[in-house]
Amino acid sequence: MKKIGTILSLCCILVISGCGGRSTSEGITSMIIGGSTSIQPLMESIAETYNEKNDALVSIQGGGSSVGIKGTEDGTFQLGMVSRELKPEEAKQLDQTIIALDGIVVVVHKDNPVDSITMEQLKDIYTGKITNWKNIGGANKEIAVVSREEGSGTRDGFESIVGFSSSDLIRNSDIQNATGSIISDVSVNEHGIGYISLGSLSDSVKVLKIDGVLPSEESVKDGTYKIQRAFLLVQKKGEKQGSELFDFIFSEEGKKLIEAHNYIPVERK
Template identity: 30%
Template sequence: MLAGVFRTSQWIVLAAIVAACGAPTPARDALSGTYAIGGGDAALPQVQALVDAFVAKRPAVKFKIDTSLGSDGAVNLAADRTIDLGMVSRDLLPSESERVDHVVIGAAGTGLIVHASNAVNGLSGAQVQDIYAGRIKDWSVVGGPLLAIVPMVREKGSSARTALETYLFASKPVYGPGVIEIQGGEQMRQAVAAQRGGIGTIGVQSNDPEGAGIKLLTIDGVAATKQSLRDGTYKIRRPLYLVFARTSPAPAIAAFLDFVRGPDGQKVLDRF
């Protein structure tokens, strides 16, 4: 009788212990942590889409994205592992390729935008060169209204500006005295929308940046579209890279890069 009571007491104690412990704690994701991505904003749509898709599968992995660093900063900070991944929207220099590895995530173009009311829909590369060099000063010369041209260009070091200068000036730009330098893509969009005679440079990807008072010009008869950027028909273009230190990346970054290179990541990139 006492033995039965003792066994019953054991089961009651054991049940109480199990109840107190509750459900088993889920295993911690070995990749969990917060990781830094930085660079310019040209590659942001692709990178954000890739991050969202990856985090949906591995929610314990978090990313912070900084678009204020530019391509130069992305290379330098990724090389010394201040950031985990850099977003670069230009070709890598040979000296940079020695410091960082990369994966291609797309291509971006540099487009020319004008005020939405401008009758001009396209320019040749030679005409654009003459406008920025100060040799063509009025829109009427290229089929537009009798209106002074107000040329604007992105700040020095901008990948959008570098691509334009490479295409038009063979990397040796000659600017007229009236060219206005604008800091940032959104600021450029706003400046051209506010100036009827304005023309400016802007980064373009799969979707053109028309709207809000601006329109995108064709250059040498070719529009910047998803297809023309992919196949190289639109010439003012540059690659988009994720760069990372050549030393072994953190396991979560290695897993993310495998995802980008794999079928799931490529499916995400196919949308652009």
């Protein structure tokens, strides 16, 4: 019976999603939210709890920040998840709500002797000016640069904050399309370096200090850790979808879920 109930729930989501987010005659709210894979695990937890408490059908999909923006603009999603600043042309079409703050952490293999690098050194590594760990106090080994794919909000945020463009990225970098792939890659490559969301941090990799500051909730909140970004939910201009979901996100229970994922809650604006 449990399997049948699950199948029926999924069917409801598929049928309702063709018409966009709405409330059914039974009062069940349906909504599809998609986009940033950095925000996805957090929103899955929020949606699961919200659905249980409200008999709702909120479903979460990934795909990246660019997918979240495009899907919101064309009506595929009622809300989009975006983990970077909106571009001017996007801001003309979409309203944004900041739901949390996140640090972008730089990770290396656990056996790497380097503990801290400067922002300038980080930029030089990712643009190919520094190619050997010995130049920053490590072993005499070539640096294996790992980056996210084009369209990733984490990549856009990392590049804009560190201070280089995608065209400047070192050509032989290893491109991965998900946070988990970067963690897996760096965890087995003694000479690798990558960047991930603070909330996705795993003990299988080592975190580097940037300009002497270790990423943490406190250092992101007080601004001393510089590589940080906002997590956004976006919707079409003038639309007011998901007001009850936003109420939950900014409630004490919602804030606890955000903190449980190692992100920083913010006040509603």
